[in-house]
Amino acid sequence: MRLEPFTPTQLLLGIDVPELPEVETIARGLANAITGKTIESATVLRPVVYPEPVRFGKEIVGERIAAVGRRGKFVVLSLGSGRRLVVHLRMTGRLIVQRAEATDSEPYTNVVLGFRDRTRLCFADVRRFGRMRLVEPEEEWASDVGLEPLSRAFSFERFSSLLDGRPTPIKVFLLDQRRIAGLGNIYACEALWDARIRPSRPAGTLSKPARKRLHISIQSVLRRAIELRGTSIDDYVDAQGRRGGFQNVLSVYGRDGGACTRCKSPIKRTVLAQRGTWWCRTCQKH
């Protein structure tokens, strides 16, 4: 994926194929850029919102952005009324803050929220998979979203019990957002390499030491990726003009044929659950 260069008047907060570290980076950037602002206008250009566009617009105008956070791969904008605007970027979604005088609007824009101070938030998405949903204060929108892997709730015991009895390949398990929320293809592959575990290994058959390593690896890979502000496969920069940095330290993802940094064997690409899977056959034996 490659996108048009953007003007200096735009603050780019989107990164390709957002997983937990990218969504966290986007949410932090948004928190800085729009917390406290009041929505003055809403333009829905594509029907990727809930409720339907007309009602969505009516409901959201006048709301103030009280806070911006993340849950799994969802960006969560908490609004003054207690409602929340929940955004999933899926594959190519981007949340971009622009100044109103920016002449070029973001390409592939779905929704524009205009603020009283004449800045605006654009929700753009080339592939139109992303969704934006207004959630009522009492509404339980995240009941299907699994454990936050960087929270205290993600204890070894909880993690291990989720694996028990599961015949599904461990990599497929890691991608299941109902169990653990936030891992996508990149960080699932990276965590398994770090823990020296074969991606096709049935989840429930992992030994206790392997489970311990994976529990640590999931957290350390995600923490490091957040520190590096995510993975930019293409030439993106963030709100401060900086690229994500994790693409420079990938161990396996997308490195088909490259040398394993641990054992020098070639990295292999296979397919699991219709997903590209990169791993080292020599050192991922557990």
Place this chain on the structure above:
DNA sequence: AGGCGTACCTGAGGGC
């Protein structure tokens, strides 16, 4: 219930 296959969507890149 859980696991699997497919649809969704579009640009990039390869083959001829």
Place this chain on the structure above:
DNA sequence: TGCCCTCAGGTACGCC
């Protein structure tokens, strides 16, 4: 040059 074709990815949905 340009036209096909395939691929990539996360999630929802229908099916067994």
